Amino acid sequence: MGIKQLKDINRNYISQNFELTVLIGDVKVKVARNGKRFADITIQDASKMIEAKYWDYEDNEEFINSIGAEDAVNIKAVVGEYQGQIQVTIKHIEKAVMDSVDITNLIPTSTWNLDTMKNGLEFFYRKVHTPYMKKLLDKMIFSEDYFEAFSTHPAARRVHHNYYHGLLQHTLEVLKFSYTVAVTKQLSERQKERLIVMAMLHDWAKIIEYKSLPNVGFTEKGVMLGHVFLGAHNTLNAIDEIEGFNQDDKLIIINGILSHHGCLEFGSPVLPKTVEAQILHQADKMSGDVESIITFISEQGDEEDAFTNKLWNMGTNYYKRGID
Ligand SMILES: [Fe+2]
Ligand SMILES: [Fe+2]
Known part of the structure; x- marks a missing residue:
């Protein structure tokens, strides 16, 4: 003890x-x-x-x-x-x-297996068949410049996924949740491909917004510009370098990245304007909320009380008995 x-x-x-x-x-x-x-x-x-x-x-x-x-x-x-x-x-x-x-x-690491997560990311990548959308993912994720950062960065400073490989785990969760909804609601193949691209890129700019571990906290660019803008900005630049990128897909993907926080109060400058953008937002919220509750309960698991303290981002406390 x-x-x-x-x-x-x-x-x-x-x-x-x-x-x-x-x-x-x-x-x-x-x-x-x-x-x-x-x-x-x-x-x-x-x-x-x-x-x-x-x-x-x-x-x-x-x-x-x-x-x-x-x-x-x-x-x-x-x-x-x-x-x-x-x-x-x-x-x-x-x-x-x-x-x-x-x-x-001294730094927490995702409890998910790293190779399984990388395979998961590739599983969704293989579902994108439209050449210009594939090219966008090749440029921004599966490239020597970014893949290492993307697969090691945390997804948050506090609250959820704030550990090594946190961004990769969070992205994979958002992909799984989004894709399940897309299939259940029988969206078109084009919509599904767009949703995969949007989910992979929605928090991509956290590799710019946060310092890389073991440094913690925001970079100057992160403080000044934030990952919502940085994500849209970098994606737009990458798209503009790809020949023949469809203009509707471009608008919809950028709207999805800009609106993934769901409302203006949470830092999105525009609202989700497509069904894919709304699914992305809900999947993102689900991933973050559930992770913060699980982490919070496990951090306070050893204490006697039946309930945790109040979890500030959820506005309530949680019952922690009867989990296993
Ligand atoms: Fe975000
Ligand atoms: Fe996110």
Whole structure:
């Protein structure tokens, strides 16, 4: 027993000390009510990402300002409770000796088999027969420039698919859900092909929006432009280099990428204007929502309560008994 990774932290360990090597995600300096500055430090290992408090920021300001994403640190910390929630407070923090740390051990990885996922992607690729649509996928996914990034990138910073191969897993889920609906609703072959292309490319620009692991967080382009615009922009450029690309297919694919968040409030500049775009949006939402619930329940699985805390993106808590 004892705390061997962040996932082990639970109510049974309140007021206990522990030592771990973790990866820094993010450091936010804040001001407490007494006017003293402290730091909220996001730390993670392969099992979980959490936010920890560091009250001694003012005594160690230079060091804390010098650490950032990708740095591995050794921490001594204590488990506490604040307003009913578990709170981790860092007592001591120092840089880990990098030679002795395998950073990939500190980053979560998709639990899906990588070869199976790559085969899955090819399975859908083989269903696209129209030469110009195939060319688009060859350029943007199955090319030396992008395939490595596409198959290793996370699909999100937090909440869902935020692990190695997360984008590949999420894309495959969206392909499976979309294709099932397309077949069930007897869409035309052309519509099905378009939907496959849209599903493969809808989050493609996350390879630009997010830094590649083990760096976490957004790139400058990501912050300034976002993956919805970047995806549409890059796809449009790629399409314009392909001779004979049908103009309806072009419009529909770009609308699908731009509208996949479903509504303006969630960052789509236009609404889904085709049945394929609506299916893509629903499949995308299903993949993200279900993944966030599963992850949330498993992260809080060891605790006694019947329910999880409230999952902010879903607006409710979840019942976690009776799963196996
Ligand atoms: Fe997206
Ligand atoms: Fe997505």
